[in-house]
Amino acid sequence: MPESVQHLIGPGLCATLSTYSTFSSENLRLAETGSRCFAIANVGVSLVAGLGTAYLGRPRPGTPRVNKGSSRSGGAP
Template sequence: MNWLMVVVGAAVGAPLRYLVDRAVQARHGGVFPWGTVVVNVAACTVLGFLTGAAAATTVPPALQHLVGPGLCATLSTYSTFSFETLRLAETGAKPSAAANVVVSVVAGLAAAFLGGMAGQALLR
């Protein structure tokens, strides 16, 4: 049953990642990969919330599998983040490449932390 929840979450997360990435990038344009930053930070927030919720109360394993390794794992994309960062550096946009790393890591960690705190606070 858990594997099915992962599949269902992934079936939602992967197309959602693509659609959100394209929508954000179309609005902002430029060389900086804002779409990837947005989907990665969103996934960190949701996964942090799930972790906080699981610490505060009992979260059914099926829901954990649906949201964690299903939705969040396919919504976020480390490979695209890495590719885009290398592409920026190789094309001479080294400051943008460095900014992508810093923004992505700091925002992702902050989002996971804040999501976790929100999950604990709301479900106590």
């Protein structure tokens, strides 16, 4: 695996795990302290916001694809 990919994946996985851990512990804390409605609302709002953001970021029909692999504009190098 190229080193540049390792530098991208490593911090990304750490950030994902810490975010998930914080989300879990906050919801558990809410549920244990008697705020179950807030815990359920937090999970629901987070799911809707995450899925909504993924939906908005999807490719749309008719949208031109950008070829990020090519840095040439068709002229001489």
